Amino acid sequence: AAGVIQSPRHLIKEKRETATLKCYPIPRHDTVYWYQQGPGQDPQFLISFYEKMQSDKGSIPDRFSAQQFSDYHSELNMSSLELGDSALYFCASSSFTVNTEAFFGQGTRLTVV
């Protein structure tokens, strides 16, 4: 079965650079969620989208933005990167319409140097 696809899997950026992470949800899923997991920490909710509209917002820095496109894929844009942004970034998707549980991708490991 198709799963949530995230790209790239690994990314290395320098401080003050920008990064774009992509998430392709499971087909027919209308909702995506972004999470950040720092070293040794638990996943923290950043932001979510339902039907291309932002549905909820967590502890997402102002330097980060995200959107969901017409094909339901989502991108997380991160600017002015800081060392502390180094983390695993997970995307999850679910279907609000059919009320399925959320499934996670394998994550993007971002390293800021």
Add this chain to the structure above:
Amino acid sequence: DAKTTQPPSMDCAEGRAANLPCNHSTISGNEYVYWYRQIHSQGPQYIIHGLKNNETNEMASLIITEDRKSSTLILPHATLRDTAVYYCIVGSNDYKLSFGAGTTVTVRA
């Protein structure tokens, strides 16, 4: 979101049942209990969820007390591949899952 309390760690013998407790005394009436696990920096994996009835699927069973203030995840026959951090999460069905500190389960041969 309601807060959950889980033991920080537990060991389990391979082939035996693993019973993972979770307290969620402030859960509200429309909130579900979800269980996810994370194996060494992989994406969290859905295990099971329930509202008030006990649930069972191919991975595990979920026992929820009648007052819904606590629950137990049961892995019927633990294997070495079940070693992971297990998260008990309560929330409404919008799936904005708030991860707390889970239980690190180590299955030993």
